[in-house]
Amino acid sequence: MTTPRTETSPEELDTTVEGAAAAAPLLAAFAPHDRALLLRTVAEVLDAGADELVPLAMAEAHYPEARCRSELARTTFQLRLFADVLEEGSFLGASVDPADPEWGTPRPDLRRLLLPLGPVAVFGASNFPFAFSTAGGDTASALAAGCPVVVKAHPGHPELARRTADLVAVALAEAGAPDGTFALVEGVDAGRLLVTHPLVRAVGFTGSVSGGRALHDLAVSRPDPIPFYGELGSINPVFVTRAAASARGAEILSGYAESATLGSGQFCTKPGVLLLPEETDLAALTGDVAERGPAPLLNDRVEQGFTATLGTLAEHPATEVLVRGGPGDDGWTPTLLRTDLDSLIQNADVLLEECFGPATLVVTYQDERRLLEAGAVLGGQLTVTVHGEETDLIAPSLLSLGASLAGRVIWNGWPTGVAVTHAMTHGGPYPATTAPTHTSVGTAAITRFLRPVSFQSVPQSLLPRALRDDNPLGVPRRVNGVPEQS
Amino acid sequence: MTTPRTETSPEELDTTVEGAAAAAPLLAAFAPHDRALLLRTVAEVLDAGADELVPLAMAEAHYPEARCRSELARTTFQLRLFADVLEEGSFLGASVDPADPEWGTPRPDLRRLLLPLGPVAVFGASNFPFAFSTAGGDTASALAAGCPVVVKAHPGHPELARRTADLVAVALAEAGAPDGTFALVEGVDAGRLLVTHPLVRAVGFTGSVSGGRALHDLAVSRPDPIPFYGELGSINPVFVTRAAASARGAEILSGYAESATLGSGQFCTKPGVLLLPEETDLAALTGDVAERGPAPLLNDRVEQGFTATLGTLAEHPATEVLVRGGPGDDGWTPTLLRTDLDSLIQNADVLLEECFGPATLVVTYQDERRLLEAGAVLGGQLTVTVHGEETDLIAPSLLSLGASLAGRVIWNGWPTGVAVTHAMTHGGPYPATTAPTHTSVGTAAITRFLRPVSFQSVPQSLLPRALRDDNPLGVPRRVNGVPEQS
Numbered sequence: 003m004t005t006p007r008t009e010t011s012p013e014e015l016d017t018t019v020e021g022a023a024a025a026a027p028l029l030a031a032f033a034p035h036d037r038a039l040l041l042r043t044v045a046e047v048l049d050a051g052a053d054e055l056v057p058l059a060m061a062e063a064h065y066p067e068a069r070c071r072s073e074l075a076r077t078t079f080q081l082r083l084f085a086d087v088l089e090e091g092s093f094l095g096a097s098v099d100p101a102d103p104e105w106g107t108p109r110p111d112l113r114r115l116l117l118p119l120g121p122v123a124v125f126g127a128s129n130f131p132f133a134f135s136t137a138g139g140d141t142a143s144a145l146a147a148g149c150p151v152v153v154k155a156h157p158g159h160p161e162l163a164r165r166t167a168d169l170v171a172v173a174l175a176e177a178g179a180p181d182g183t184f185a186l187v188e189g190v191d192a193g194r195l196l197v198t199h200p201l202v203r204a205v206g207f208t209g210s211v212s213g214g215r216a217l218h219d220l221a222v223s224r225p226d227p228i229p230f231y232g233e234l235g236s237i238n239p240v241f242v243t244r245a246a247a248s249a250r251g252a253e254i255l256s257g258y259a260e261s262a263t264l265g266s267g268q269f270c271t272k273p274g275v276l277l278l279p280e281e282t283d284l285a286a287l288t289g290d291v292a293e294r295g296p297a298p299l300l301n302d303r304v305e306q307g308f309t310a311t312l313g314t315l316a317e318h319p320a321t322e323v324l325v326r327g328g329p330g331d332d333g334w335t336p337t338l339l340r341t342d343l344d345s346l347i348q349n350a351d352v353l354l355e356e357c358f359g360p361a362t363l364v365v366t367y368q369d370e371r372r373l374l375e376a377g378a379v380l381g382g383q384l385t386v387t388v389h390g391e392e393t394d395l396i397a398p399s400l401l402s403l404g405a406s407l408a409g410r411v412i413w414n415g416w417p418t419g420v421a422v423t424h425a426m427t428h429g430g431p432y433p434a435t436t437a438p439t440h441t442s443v444g445t446a447a448i449t450r451f452l453r454p455v456s457f458q459s460v461p462q463s464l465l466p467r468a469l470r471d472d473n474p475l476g477v478p479r480r481v482n483g484v485p486e487q488s
Numbered sequence: 489m490t491t492p493r494t495e496t497s498p499e500e501l502d503t504t505v506e507g508a509a510a511a512a513p514l515l516a517a518f519a520p521h522d523r524a525l526l527l528r529t530v531a532e533v534l535d536a537g538a539d540e541l542v543p544l545a546m547a548e549a550h551y552p553e554a555r556c557r558s559e560l561a562r563t564t565f566q567l568r569l570f571a572d573v574l575e576e577g578s579f580l581g582a583s584v585d586p587a588d589p590e591w592g593t594p595r596p597d598l599r600r601l602l603l604p605l606g607p608v609a610v611f612g613a614s615n616f617p618f619a620f621s622t623a624g625g626d627t628a629s630a631l632a633a634g635c636p637v638v639v640k641a642h643p644g645h646p647e648l649a650r651r652t653a654d655l656v657a658v659a660l661a662e663a664g665a666p667d668g669t670f671a672l673v674e675g676v677d678a679g680r681l682l683v684t685h686p687l688v689r690a691v692g693f694t695g696s697v698s699g700g701r702a703l704h705d706l707a708v709s710r711p712d713p714i715p716f717y718g719e720l721g722s723i724n725p726v727f728v729t730r731a732a733a734s735a736r737g738a739e740i741l742s743g744y745a746e747s748a749t750l751g752s753g754q755f756c757t758k759p760g761v762l763l764l765p766e767e768t769d770l771a772a773l774t775g776d777v778a779e780r781g782p783a784p785l786l787n788d789r790v791e792q793g794f795t796a797t798l799g800t801l802a803e804h805p806a807t808e809v810l811v812r813g814g815p816g817d818d819g820w821t822p823t824l825l826r827t828d829l830d831s832l833i834q835n836a837d838v839l840l841e842e843c844f845g846p847a848t849l850v851v852t853y854q855d856e857r858r859l860l861e862a863g864a865v866l867g868g869q870l871t872v873t874v875h876g877e878e879t880d881l882i883a884p885s886l887l888s889l890g891a892s893l894a895g896r897v898i899w900n901g902w903p904t905g906v907a908v909t910h911a912m913t914h915g916g917p918y919p920a921t922t923a924p925t926h927t928s929v930g931t932a933a934i935t936r937f938l939r940p941v942s943f944q945s946v947p948q949s950l951l952p953r954a955l956r957d958d959n960p961l962g963v964p965r966r967v968n969g970v971p972e973q974s
Contacts, residue, residue: 027892076593098911099907099909099912105909106562106568106569107905107906108907112911112912114912119924203917218708218713219709222704222708222713223705223708226867226917227918227922229923381712392949397950401946402513405603405941405952408941409939411943411944413947415596415944419594420593421585421595423585423593423598424583424600424966424968424969425585425599426598429940439715439935439940440940441940445969446600454895454927455891455897456896456897456912456913457887458898458901459900480578480910483910483931
């Protein structure tokens with residue numbers, strides 16, 4: 003059964019965004035603890051709806067049940083973690099500088115905190131129908147920040163998007179959130195109108211480079227440009243030193259096959275390129291990949307993009323097909339390609355295009371030192387992984403290269419699996435993201451939707467509570483630039 | 489004597505930016521304490537050069553000596569304050585999440601810190617030839633972050649820019665900074681090439697809406713868009729409640745006249761609009777403004793822009809000229825205009841254009857509650873000021889309106905004078921800035937030039953020092969999201 007596509011009309015979109023804008027000051031006025039309660043209620047209602055939501059995700063995203071259940075659990079964990087952040091209070095960035103006649107500039111009483119930006123548009127991804135979609139990380143962090151959210155439903159899982167949105171709306175209403183705190187719109191045109199709507203104050207996006215760049219360009223060319231937090235694309239290179247390959251080559255190759263084919267390679271953190279010493283025996287890897295069974299892709303659009311990019315890669319004179327995967331009744335089997343470092347560097351524009359789906363490229367090198375030259379052709383990345391030995395002379399340089407290219411540098415591990423923690427960065431220079439100074443996963447993601455406001459010489463009775471001398475909310479603050487002693 | 493204009497050639501620009509890019513990893517590798525020493529040396533050398541620099545500023549910006557000396561002092565104070573920030577260490581945002589098998593997602597050891605973005609282009613302003621120019625806040629915060637800086641010299645003070653740049657370069661070399669840490673380029677074309685240069689990673693800009701928007705558009709339409717931190721324009725409205733006008737009208741009007749004409753009105757925080765109850769006697773204000781003597785404007789370009797905008801304002805049928813200022817041998821005398829709230833709202837597109845120079849607009853209102861309607865026509869602001877009484881029923885609404893429009897909300901004071909402190913925000917929604925989540929003044933300005941990088945499962949010996957278990961740099965860190973107990 004094909005779900006009929008619904009298109010939100012321009013008039014409906016306008017009403018929806020106006021509702022979000024009307025909710026904005028009310029939601030902003032919620033104390034952090036009260037916003038935490040909203041998030042916890044949403045998490046509870048989604049958890050309670052698992053038996054309804056999971057089958058929708060399975061049907062629309064073609065993932066197995068266990069994957070859908072664990073992704074939903076990750077999603078509600080994430081909502082609760084942001085509730086913890088609200089209750090802890092540091093996210094407010096509260097800072098108090100009392101008046102000081104001895105200071106190097108005239109200095110009246112100044113007190114700063116971070117306030118919500120206003121209505122946020124969220125564009126989710128098809129490959130994480132829970133965790134990076136309707137009630138995913140962008141929505142959770144924007145609501146936590148106190149921003150009403152209008153989600154543009156992903157057409158890859160329309161029914162799941164609608165049902166998730168219904169449950170989120172019910173939960174928010176039940177918990178006392180203002181009308182308009184959350185809404186869903188549908189359709190490509192509605193998405194464009196959302197990004198250019200005068201009342202929308204920021205955009206969170208997870209998806210392709212082409213789609214993300216188009217919306218980014220709309221956001222920054224508005225009469226009033228707004229922040230566009232796009233997570234677009236990444237190759238996620240893995241560097242294997244000669245010493246590591248020698249010490250545990252088989253283990254590395256099997257870990258790679260597992261990580262690269264996980265979720266049919268439909269992860270933004272899929273290791274797309276593995277750089278190995280040329281003497282490595284690839285027979286076991288080839289056998290491993292060849293034995294992996296088929297799995298369906300997310301949707302026709304993903305399949306079309308994958309087919310086109312894979313075709314270009316596989317037919318390129320510089321690549322060799324080690325395992326030729328392909329489509330069948332039960333989905334796609336994975337493809338394994340090979341090239342060498344010189345060819346990669348010379349044909350970087352083609353060979354380093356993200357190939358979203360079950361295909362990955364092994365790159366063999368002769369001279370280990372030349373791995374560092376790959377840095378010049380690799381663009382911004384979400385992750386760079388290094389498999390090495392602690393005694394490797396090249397290890398510090400490879401880790402530095404990783405830090406210069408990516409938002410996350412992994413040692414002797416794999417990039418798939420993005421922990422939702424305080425110290426996580428899911429970000430990086432373009433084209434990994436359009437906002438290299440931010441993360442879209444982890445608690446620091448909340449800062450994307452907050453802006454600083456300073457209050458100068460405002461009397462106690464008129465100050466926001468977080469900034470009053472008696473600190474009635476008990477939020478952590480800095481005074482004169484250093485943590486306040488309580 | 490007119491200084492011949494120098495234009496940096498495209499080849500020179502390329503060499504300069506390549507030098508900055510070569511310096512970037514070296515400067516990034518400096519421990520924060522060592523970068524602090526660089527900043528302190530620059531401050532010392534500039535202070536020592538005051539008797540040479542101040543006359544250049546006086547000649548080129550047409551400011552009196554005292555103003556130039558105090559601005560230079562502010563500039564070197566700012567450099568030293570960023571040195572303090574580096575020594576304190578919180579700016580690194582160091583965060584440690586140890587591996588945790590009980591966590592809600594798979595959680596390996598994750599450690600995050602903020603790293604410099606890379607070479608930064610800085611475009612200073614003509615109106616603060618020290619504090620917002622060659623060695624001003626953008627330069628100080630970018631160097632503090634560990635980013636090499638290439639300044640596009642402001643053509644309004646070319647000799648001062650060159651001499652300041654010479655001293656900065658001498659100081660940096662003396663203190664052991666890598667070659668290429670700082671450079672100056674000149675010319676409009678060089679500025680454009682700088683913003684679009686592939687090796688430049690961010691831009692700091694202070695100036696006009698038109699100039700800033702043009703460079704913003706170049707930055708965000710690059711093949712790889714980069715952050716553009718532009719501080720553009722602001723009206724800085726001042727709301728005076730009826731009770732405040734009644735209690736201390738004379739004091740408010742004289743403070744307004746002083747603030748609005750300071751520096752010939754050539755401040756981005758000049759109060760451009762004063763909203764007053766209609767019964768206020770404006771005779772004293774009119775007399776005060778009329779008696780203020782002439783002062784020269786910064787340069788011909790400022791004068792041309794001011795003349796055009798003032799002409800449009802003064803000739804508008806909705807405005808009345810209370811004091812007609814104008815040009816003379818010793819510069820311009822200030823102009824005072826008047827309109828009413830209805831006219832302001834109806835003609836906002838014309839009457840709320842920033843008029844950079846010695847002119848300001850008084851807006852009279854009948855119904856105090858209707859002040860809140862002005863919020864709908866005022867765009868993003870650097871500041872909103874409220875003069876009120878603590879018992880004013882409308883005070884909380886006006887302060888909330890201010891917080892929704894501006895980066896700084898001032899109570900019973902004046903927006904001119906931007907303290908360089910930890911809790912300052914000099915920023916706001918567009919067109920006040922192109923980056924509403926940031927400030928360009930105060931210690932928080934450093935975050936504009938840093939990006940987060942997480943290290944996953946990296947062994948102690950290969951971690952950045954700030955993230956090692958033994959914390960050899962002694963930087964403040966968060967562990968599991970809360971401050972580490974030392």
